[in-house]
């Protein structure tokens with residue numbers, strides 16, 4: 001069965017000066033361990049979609065199913081990482097990483113061991129006593145990711161999580177993150193503005209139309225099992241996917 | 254701040270040592286000048302009074318102020334009035350802070366309550382609270398309570414507005430981040446909003462301690478039973494200008510010490526936070 005089903009989601013924002021239709025009957029589903037990239041024109045409703053899946057925003061209609069069951073509100077099986085790292089300046093890296101567990105009252109020996117292991121494998125263990133202001137952008141982003149992973153989500157939502165990084169750092173961080181997620185078999189949805197990034201990481205790319213967003217196409221990306229985000233960029237199929245997505249987005253105006 | 258220091262290499266470079274030495278020398282020079290200026294002014298005051306150029310009956314003079322202090326000290330009066338004023342100020346201050354922060358939390362919590370009370374806060378904030386003096390005295394009686402109420406009236410609304418403003422300026426993305434983990438409103442307040450506003454809190458404490466003192470002195474003027482404010486009013490009425498001056502100087506020292514107390518507290522809290530969080 002599908003791990004996650006997004007079923008007929010529609011959303012409109014109500015404001016004093018009118019109504020904004022953001023999402024128009026969006027449906028798709030994902031299996032365990034799959035990586036889905038979402039691209040679409042800016043302002044089309046990508047963040048809105050993630051917020052709904054994360055349970056931060058109730059949909060106007062439609063439903064989100066996890067393991068076949070409808071979810072309401074924030075579910076501990078779903079982790080959501082925002083564009084800004086939002087590390088708390090007054091907490092050490094270690095305390096920042098434990099933040100999510102603390103909020104969920106899940107700080108115990110087992111979870112702290114997991115957090116420690118995550119910090120160790122992503123090269124942040126030596127920095128655990130430091131404060132966010134003493135870390136580079138790439139390190140901060142990794143710390144923020146660990147904060148989310150420490151809560152052991154089955155599904156991870158990334159909203160332009162790497163767009164604040166410089167190009168070099170971004171390539172290495174996305175490569176790292178990809179490995180982490182595949183190794184832990186975490187189902188991931190990543191919103192990005194960067195077409196190459198969407199191809200290099202995604203098993204599928206969901207292309208959305210202009211607002212109100214509809215599913216324009218769900219594109220299968222196939223580079224074979226040995227792919228990593230860095231190696232597949234050299235594959236001849238890469239530029240074909242790129243051209244295809246580019247055309248789809250452009251024809252939408 | 255301490256963190257940055259620890260990053261510096263153990264052996265200081267020559268330029269750095271020189272820079273630090275200069276900085277220190279300059280600080281010392283400023284301090285010297287500050288004290289020197291004070292001494293000079295006091296001496297000038299004394300000399301001009303002795304020469305009869307200024308009227309020491311009206312403006313008093315340092316040696317007479319000194320004698321006034323000595324008498325007050327011997328008669329135990331000094332401590333009594335000093336204690337009364339400090340006590341009233343501290344009680345008014347603490348009540349103002351607790352109630353003010355409490356109300357600010359309530360208004361942050363409930364948008365509806367905040368909207369409803371907005372016009373009241375605006376009016377109360379612009380009202381000169383001293384005008385309430387007679388009303389307060391009639392309601393709670395002409396005693397310590399009235400004075401503490403006065404201090405409270407002056408500092409409360411400012412605290413509420415200051416803290417509420419700080420709470421509302423809390424980084425929205427940080428709150429959103431906490432929400433992604435399913436944080437409750439109370440968790441968001443304790444883990445994000447409050448820690449983000451430690452600076453606001455101390456800023457408001459610093460304003461408050463001064464305002465409470467203003468309220469207490471105004472209250473003592475009205476109630477006229479004890480305290481530095483009472484001494485000043487009494488001294489003025491019976492033309493004991495030495496007493497007025499002596500009290501005013503003690504009052505400035507008290508105000509400065511209380512302010513420094515808050516600064517010290519802030520430093521302790523910041524240090525504590527840097528080591529425990």
Ligand SMILES: Nc1ncnc2c1ncn2[C@@H]1O[C@H](COP(=O)(O)OP(=O)(O)OP(=O)(O)O)[C@@H](O)[C@H]1O
Pocket residue numbers: 013014015020022040041042043044045046047048049211
């Ligand atoms: N809280 C809100 N209230 C009203 N309108 C909103 C709200 N949030 C978003 N919108 C509107 O809904 C539309 C979709 O917003 P959303 O942030 O989901 O787009 P996006 O695809 O993530 O954009 P971007 O590419 O810029 O990140 C936009 O037109 C936006 O103005």
Ligand SMILES: [Mg+2]
Pocket residue numbers: 046047048159
């Ligand atoms: Mg967005």
